[in-house]
Structures are given as structure tokens and as C-alpha cells.
Amino acid sequence: MGRNPAFSGPRYQDIAASLLRDIARGRYPVGRLLPTEVELCERFAASRHTVRDALRIVTEKGLLVRRRGTGSVVIATAPPNVFTHSVGSEEEWMRYPTGTFRETVNTAEIAADRKLAALLKCEPGKRWFRICSVRRSSRIPEPLGWTEIYVLPAYAGVVKRSDHGTTPVHRQVEKMFGESIDRAQLEIFASHIPAKLARPLRVAAGTPALTVVRRYTGLKSGMFEVTVTIHPENRYTYSMELRPQLHAKQL
Amino acid sequence: MGRNPAFSGPRYQDIAASLLRDIARGRYPVGRLLPTEVELCERFAASRHTVRDALRIVTEKGLLVRRRGTGSVVIATAPPNVFTHSVGSEEEWMRYPTGTFRETVNTAEIAADRKLAALLKCEPGKRWFRICSVRRSSRIPEPLGWTEIYVLPAYAGVVKRSDHGTTPVHRQVEKMFGESIDRAQLEIFASHIPAKLARPLRVAAGTPALTVVRRYTGLKSGMFEVTVTIHPENRYTYSMELRPQLHAKQL
DNA sequence: CTTCAGCATTTGTTCGGACATAGTTTAAGC
DNA sequence: GCTTAAACTATGTCCGAACAAATGCTGAAG
CATH class of the missing domain: 1.10.10.10 (Winged helix-like DNA-binding domain superfamily/Winged helix DNA-binding domain)
Structure with a gap:
């Protein structure tokens, strides 16, 4: 013994x-x-x-x-978590290589119709401030994707900031309004390019696309931001690495 | 002070x-x-x-x-990890709801051509044991996706096991050959249904799809398994939740 | 000028002790 | 018998001390 x-x-x-x-x-x-x-x-x-x-x-x-x-x-006979994924910064989570930026196309306050409500997981009729933009890279002429950012109307002020376009919106909301993120949810699924976006994305309508939905939930106001991004084929890959939990050997 | x-x-x-x-x-x-x-x-x-x-x-x-x-x-002025994602089990990581299973179509030992080598991130000509299968759910008649599993030829024995089809292959390799996973990598990108898979997936060729690539790297034999799954539109969503790291107030 | 041994520095490990604090149990008092 | 206070138990916090191990520096030897 x-x-x-x-x-x-x-x-x-x-x-x-x-x-x-x-x-x-x-x-x-x-x-x-x-x-x-x-x-x-x-x-x-x-x-x-x-x-x-x-x-x-x-x-x-x-x-x-x-x-x-x-x-x-x-309370357990074996360590519960098998894999962990840690994300260091918003950029890393967004998975956009440095050197990309958002280019705002238009903004408006809208009410969610049934289809949008399903996508945003909110009740139909809920009002959102929408920011439509194109994400571009300095390296290639084609845009990486089309981004629609929905924030609570109270937080619409974020578009006026000077660093808008380079800083993630949820970080701006955190700083400007003192909101703190409780959890963030990510969904990725296959889709196709809508007719409306064919021209701005420089790709044929109906061709394969990747849709990424990010939902941010805050402590103060609940789900305060949802981002929907549509990426044409071959322009974007979501990548992530998981590691078995090391369980703290001393480094 | x-x-x-x-x-x-x-x-x-x-x-x-x-x-x-x-x-x-x-x-x-x-x-x-x-x-x-x-x-x-x-x-x-x-x-x-x-x-x-x-x-x-x-x-x-x-x-x-x-x-x-x-x-x-x-080494930093503020805690670097903003979000963490912990995965408790393989099933959770695979994101396949319980009640789905794999149906093996065929198996073969093959050599990676240039295209496959790029997808698998290995050198062209490397030999792999390939398991082609269809992932189904008991709830809907259409298959969820087409899965090609590539394992090192030395580990080909996994297909003979009785729980093959319900247990993740990398877990079987861990148990049978004493391999231990060092890291796992995930890639998700937009693609389209290849002509060959149109019939088995019951969907038209060329329609949008989601391709998920999972690479498993072990301590003994390096990258020992790569899984490529192609999901037709509307049949599969990858979902994940991240939380701000709590930073260990005492519990 | 280079190399290597030896020394100083700094963190890592381990001991022994003391008191504080929070839960649990016991006992006294009504 | 019930309530409350005291005693007990186990972990939390803090001190002082000593040696081990890894790193970096310096000076002597070649």
C-alpha cells in the first residue's frame, strides 16, 4: 500500500x-x-x-x-470530459483568417417573419436591427461570404462606431452596453445560394453553400445577437481541433 | 500598496x-x-x-x-480563453442523435490518389483501408449521409467486430490496438453531391451538401483514421455550444 | 575564443505546526 | 420532546523552514 x-x-x-x-x-x-x-x-x-x-x-x-x-x-469514477476545445479569441472562433473584414451594405430595423424567426429561434414578429454586409479578404477578389447580423434594436448603436467592420459585433455590444456573454451557440448546415445573393457574392444562384449561424446569449438581455453567414463553395472551411483533456500534468 | x-x-x-x-x-x-x-x-x-x-x-x-x-x-495581460467547448462522449462530438447507425456498403484497401491525399492530408500513394457506409436513422427513410472511413491497413480488423456500425471506429481502434488519441481535428465545408452518391443518398446529383472531415491522430501511429461524411441539404446540422471560461472561482 | 565546471538565483517539493471556518453531532436547558 | 448551545470533526488558510532541481551567469582552463 x-x-x-x-x-x-x-x-x-x-x-x-x-x-x-x-x-x-x-x-x-x-x-x-x-x-x-x-x-x-x-x-x-x-x-x-x-x-x-x-x-x-x-x-x-x-x-x-x-x-x-x-x-x-x-462524485465520479472517471474524468467526465473526453475532449475539449478552447477558443482563444473571437477571431479564432469566427475562423476568419486575419486580413478579412466586413463591408456593410445596408442596415434596417425589421420584424422577424416566420421563416426568419425559425432561423433565429425567436418568436415571429420580434423586432431586430439588421446589418447586411459582405465579408472580404484582401487576398482574393471574390467575397468570402454574405453576413446578416441581427442585434436587438437597443444595441443598434454599434454600427456607428469607427472600428465597426473589423471588430466582432458581440464584443462591441459587450463594451458599449456592458452586456456579458453567457453562452454562444454555433450551427452549421448545407444550403444553397439565394437568387438575391448571386450577384453580390459573384456566384450562380442555387449553387452549394455553407450557412453558419451564431447566437449570442447575454446575462442582461438574453439572446441579443444572431449572425447568419452564407459562404459559397470553396471559399470557406470551418476547422476546429479537439484534444483529450490533459488533466494538468504540470506543464 | x-x-x-x-x-x-x-x-x-x-x-x-x-x-x-x-x-x-x-x-x-x-x-x-x-x-x-x-x-x-x-x-x-x-x-x-x-x-x-x-x-x-x-x-x-x-x-x-x-x-x-x-x-x-x-505571457498575457488578460485570460486568453474566452470560450470553451467540452465534449463528453464520442457520440456528442459526432453530433449524431442517438438512434442512428452506420450500414457498411463495401470495404477495400486502396492507395490515395492526389485528390484523396489532399482531402486526407497525407502523401499521395499512401495505403488506407476504406470502409464505405451509409448513415441512417430509424426515424426517416432517407439516409443522413454517406460516410467513408479511412483507417491504416494495420487496423482493418475493426470491421470484423460485432459492435461495428454502432460504436465509433476510433474507439474500436483504441480498444483493439491500444492506440490513444492525441488530438482530433474537424473540418466542415460546402460541397455538392457527387454523381455516384445520388442514388444511395436518394437525392439529385450536384445538389448542395455538407462535407465533414474528422481526422484522428494517435500517439503510436500518427494520423490513423480519417472520416469523410457527405450530408445532403436539410438532413444534418452541426451544432455546438461555447461558454465563457468560468475561471475557477472556488466551486 | 570557446568550453565547461561551479556558483548564484529562482521555483518546486516536502515537512511540521497553528488557528479559522463551516458542518455535524451531542448535550444541556427549557 | 423540542430548541439551542457547545463540542467535535474535517477542510481552509497561513506561517516558518529546509532541501531539490532547473536555469543562467561567471570565470577558469584549454
């Missing part, structure tokens, strides 16, 4: 691995209490500080809940 | 907040070294342990890199 002779790293990592193994093997089932810190100190012949470091690792993996006076409760 | 009288929480959180503020305000620009632990102990009149707890918080937020002998280097 206790020390693993094959393991040469820090003691607290050894102890954490041992606890992880015990939990995975069912020695401490979900709902059961782990031994107290002092008991673990005795079992592993380590100081309380070292044991706490080990418990911190197990807790960060999401297998424990620890409370004063109560103890450490096992 | 030092203690913030308005803050009543633990000392290490107070110190962490102070450091965070200093970094955000540019007192320690990116690339600069933070004061050493001992210096911070003096400035905040705290023990090294407490200061280290504070530095751990700042490090976990991704603003610092710490190395023995060197010190703590500032």
Missing part, C-alpha cells in the same frame, strides 16, 4: 495517481467519502500539505467535492 | 487579484518578469506559501509561465 516504487516523480502526484486508481477501481464508489486528510497522511506517510496537493489534483479532475466539516465526497 | 481593505476574503485571493490588476494595467507587460516569490512575500507581507497560492491562481488563468531558475514570465 502507498508508495509505488516504479514512480519516481513528486510524491503528491504519486498519491494522486493512487487515489485515482482506487476511485476508478471502485474502492471508493460515487457518493462515498474518501478517508480524511489526516488518515491519508498516515496511510501514505506524507505530510498534510502533500496529501492536500494530491487531493487538489483529484478535485481538479472533477472526481471530488470537498467541504469543511464533511469530508471529500466522490 | 499591498492589502486591499475592501477585500475580506482569503489573503492569497487578495494578492492574486492585485497581481491580476497590475498585469492588466501594464505594470508588468507581456514578456516581462514578475518579481520573485521572495520579493512578493516582502511586498505583501505574506509567507511564501501564500504568495505561491496567489501565483498559482494567476498561472491557472494563463497569464504566467513559471520556470525554475528563471522566474515568472508574463
